[in-house]
Amino acid sequence: MTSSLHQRQQQMMQALLNGSDEITQYIHSDDQLNAEQRLSIYQSGYRIRLREVIDNDHPVLGRYLGDELFDQLSQGYIDAAPSAYRSLRYYCDPLPDYLRHDAFFSQHPQIAELARFERCLLTAFDAADRDTVTATTLQQTPPEHWPTLQLRFHPSLQLFNTPFNVVEIWQALKMERQPPDPLPQPECWVVWRNHERLTEFRSAEPLEQALLNCFLHGGDFSQAAELVAAQVNENAAAAKLLTILFRWLELGWIHQLNHGQTPHLDIV
Secondary structure (H helix, E strand, O other), X not given: OHHHHXXXXXXXXXXXXXXXXXXXXXXXXXXXXXXXXXXXXXXXXXXXXXXXXXXXXXXXXXXXXXXXXXXXXXHHHXXXXXXXXXXXXXXXXXXXXXXXXXXXXXXXXXXXXXXXXXXXXXXXXXXXXXXXXXXXXXHOOOHHHHHHEEEEEOOOOEEEEEEEOHHHHHHHHHOOOOOOOOOEEEEEEEEEEOOOOOEEEEEOOXXXXXXXXXXXXXXXXXXXXXXXXXXXXXXXXXXXXXXXXXXXXXXXXXXXXXXXXXXXXXXX
């Protein structure tokens, strides 16, 4: 009985995922609906639900494309990427990759980048909760620990590196303004969830990018200080680095201060 039930469940899944009709022989028909029609209701409902997920996860992308192109995107993605997750929260994670390789959408690479930015915002919003370090903790760190000090960042924090001005496009659409034309404009943005549990993002200047990448790859305070000293007056390097670290602490970016341990930060 268990084996038979499992087989029917698998046949039903195949009907939803790839249009198989094996399950129809086990579906009851009557004067109102035959087996094929009943199955079609479930198949249509499944696709409608997946379309709703894409709509909910990517509202700005939908606004950018318009109804016709967004429908083309949705139908193509549903055909190419049957859900492999128990939670629909992750269903659209492969969407940017799909857009990068689709014959039509790959001709407009800013579309994949816009989808990727919306994924970052969603990831930041529902990232795990973690305590954050305060400026007092840094100030109380013994002086002998400072040279080997490393950082572990809050799980919501991500670096969004993009070759296009997609954040400006996203911002304009969010404000219901005409978006700028897509431009090849390399940018780095930091995305995170703030103390009020609201998602924020801001651009990162080259020095800040360099420092984030330094700590990401296991760098410590002494290595970070060398990076700063190479760009500003050596006598002002320590003060400049402290100013940046205190800003990160105030924004809630830092989860832990470590000594000799590899931190974690997502770069997307």
